Amino acid sequence: MPAFQTSPGMRDILPPESGRWRRFTDVFADVVERAGYGQIVTPLLEDLGVFTRIGDATDVVTKEMYDFVDKGERHIALRPEMTASVCRAFAEHRPTVPWKVFYSGSNFRYEKPQRGRYRQFDQVGIEVLGADDAFLDVEVIALASEFYRRLGLRQVTLVVNSLGEPDDRARYVEALRAYFTAAGDRLSEASRATLERNPLRVLDSKRERDQELIAAAPQIGDFHSPEAAAHFVAVLDGLRTLDIEFTVEPKLVRGLDYYRRTIFEFQGGTLDSAQNALGGGGRYDGLVEALGGPATPGIGFALGVDRTLLACDDEGVFAAEPVELDAFVVDVTGGLQAVALTAELRAAGLAVDRGYDNRSMKAQMKLANRSGARFAVIIGDDELAAGTVVVKPMRGDGEQLAVPRSEISTHLAAHPDQN
RNA sequence: GUGGUCAUAGCUCAACAGGUAGAGCACCAGGUUGUGAUCCUGGCGGUUGGGGGUUCAAGUCCCCUUGGCCACCCCA
Known part of the structure; x- marks a missing residue:
C-alpha cells in the first residue's frame, strides 16, 4: 500500500480520463462563447462572509464549509459554489450590464463522499447579471440543454418551478411551516428537525413516511403574485417555443436560499442513484445586493462535471479517447x-x-x-x-x-x- | 454527521468448517537470424489496507484504525 493517498473525497484524474475532462470543458466553452459569454476566473478562496450570504439555513454554509483562519487572521473559506464569487466580483468591479460570464473549476464541500459526490468537485456554469427578462431565463436553460445535446446525452430531464417573489416565497414558507407543524408526529423525526431550520427543505425528504404528507402540502403556485406568475408563464412559453421538453415540479426546491422566481434542475436518467441531479440553477435577484453591490437581478446554472460524465458513461456517449499519433x-x-x-x-x-x-x-x-x-x-x-x-x-x-x-x-x- | 457493507499481485478476482496465498489480464524476456497486434514458453510481482488480540496455527475469528461503496442527511 502506498505511504500516502488522496484525502477522502479527493481524487486524481488520470489520462485518458483527464483528456475527456478537458474536452468536456472545451465543448462547454464553445457552446456558451457562441452565445456571448466570456470566461471568468475567480479565486478558489474567498472571505467566509461571501459564502455565508448564500444563506445560513443551508447545509452548504452551516456544515459543509471548508473554512480556516489564515496567517493574517482572516477567516477564509474554499468556495462551495461559484455563484457567490461571481456576484462578489460583480459588486467589486461593477461591469456594464448585462454581464454574461461562464466558468469551470473546482468547488469544495465537506461531506461524506460517495459515488458522484466528492469533497472537491468540478462544475461548469454561466451567470448573467443585470437583466430581468423572462426570456433570458429561457436562453440560460436552452444553453444547458444545447450542451447536453452536444455531449450526446439523451436521457436528461428538465424540471422547472418558480419560488415566486421574495414575499411570495416567505408566505409560502410560513404556510408550509404551519402545515407540517400541524401534522405533528405523522412527520418523520428527521423531517421535523428540518422543519425547524428550513420548511422548504422538508419537501425534499426521501423518507417513505413523509411522502403522503408532502403530496398534500400547500403548493407554491397558489402563492405566486401576479408578477411572479406572469414571469413563470413567459418562461414556460419560451421553452415551448424552443421545443425544450420540461415538467413543472411544484415541489422542486433548490439547496441554496438565494433563489427567487425561476428555478430548474437537470436530472439524469439512471435509476437508483441518489446523485441524479446533474445540474441546476435559477434566479437569484438580490444576491449582489446582499454582497454590498447595487440591486441587480441575476440568473445562472452550474453543472456537475463528475455526474454529467457518469451520465455519459451510462448512455455510452462522450467516451474518453486517446490522442491520435501520426x-x-x-x-x-x-x-x-x-x-x-x-x-x-x-x-x-x-x-x-x-x-x-x-x-x-x-x-x-x-x-x-x-x-x-x-x-x-x-x-x-x-x-x-x-x-x-x-x-x-x-x-x-x-x-x-x-x-x-x-x-x-x-x-x-x-x-x-x-x- | 448517523447507519450498513467491503478491503487479497498494477487491474479483475479465487482460496472448503481457522492449517503458513493462486488464476486471468497487464508488464518483462525468449521462441522469431532487425518488425508490433495473434500463438507458445518462462519470468517479475503480495509483510492478504494498517495496528493489536485469541490460537499450536489467522487472508479466514475479535477489537481499534484508515479508505472505498451504499443508504440517510443534502446536493453537483
Whole structure:
C-alpha cells in the first residue's frame, strides 16, 4: 500500500480520463462563447462572509464549509459554489450590464463522499447579471440543454418551478411551516428537525413516511403574485417555443436560499442513484445586493462535471479517447537518430512519439503498437547507411516501404491513411 | 454527521468448517537470424489496507484504525 493517498473525497484524474475532462470543458466553452459569454476566473478562496450570504439555513454554509483562519487572521473559506464569487466580483468591479460570464473549476464541500459526490468537485456554469427578462431565463436553460445535446446525452430531464417573489416565497414558507407543524408526529423525526431550520427543505425528504404528507402540502403556485406568475408563464412559453421538453415540479426546491422566481434542475436518467441531479440553477435577484453591490437581478446554472460524465458513461456517449499519433519512431542504432527525426517530424506538425532506453526492436515495436500511432518509422543500421527510413503502417494491411530520410515528413503528411 | 457493507499481485478476482496465498489480464524476456497486434514458453510481482488480540496455527475469528461503496442527511 502506498505511504500516502488522496484525502477522502479527493481524487486524481488520470489520462485518458483527464483528456475527456478537458474536452468536456472545451465543448462547454464553445457552446456558451457562441452565445456571448466570456470566461471568468475567480479565486478558489474567498472571505467566509461571501459564502455565508448564500444563506445560513443551508447545509452548504452551516456544515459543509471548508473554512480556516489564515496567517493574517482572516477567516477564509474554499468556495462551495461559484455563484457567490461571481456576484462578489460583480459588486467589486461593477461591469456594464448585462454581464454574461461562464466558468469551470473546482468547488469544495465537506461531506461524506460517495459515488458522484466528492469533497472537491468540478462544475461548469454561466451567470448573467443585470437583466430581468423572462426570456433570458429561457436562453440560460436552452444553453444547458444545447450542451447536453452536444455531449450526446439523451436521457436528461428538465424540471422547472418558480419560488415566486421574495414575499411570495416567505408566505409560502410560513404556510408550509404551519402545515407540517400541524401534522405533528405523522412527520418523520428527521423531517421535523428540518422543519425547524428550513420548511422548504422538508419537501425534499426521501423518507417513505413523509411522502403522503408532502403530496398534500400547500403548493407554491397558489402563492405566486401576479408578477411572479406572469414571469413563470413567459418562461414556460419560451421553452415551448424552443421545443425544450420540461415538467413543472411544484415541489422542486433548490439547496441554496438565494433563489427567487425561476428555478430548474437537470436530472439524469439512471435509476437508483441518489446523485441524479446533474445540474441546476435559477434566479437569484438580490444576491449582489446582499454582497454590498447595487440591486441587480441575476440568473445562472452550474453543472456537475463528475455526474454529467457518469451520465455519459451510462448512455455510452462522450467516451474518453486517446490522442491520435501520426507516427512512432523506432531507432535501434542508439537513439540519436530518433531524437533528431522525432523533433523534425514534430516541427512539421505531426504528432510523434518514440521509444527510449535503446530497447530491442521488438520492445520498441510493442510500444509503437500500444501508442496507437498510424505508422512506425524504423531506423536500423541498414537504413542509417542508406540514408532511408522504413515506414510501416500499423493498422490495416499496407506494406512497409523504405523512404529517403529527407522525404519522410512529406511522405507521412501525404499519407493520412494506412498506405 | 448517523447507519450498513467491503478491503487479497498494477487491474479483475479465487482460496472448503481457522492449517503458513493462486488464476486471468497487464508488464518483462525468449521462441522469431532487425518488425508490433495473434500463438507458445518462462519470468517479475503480495509483510492478504494498517495496528493489536485469541490460537499450536489467522487472508479466514475479535477489537481499534484508515479508505472505498451504499443508504440517510443534502446536493453537483
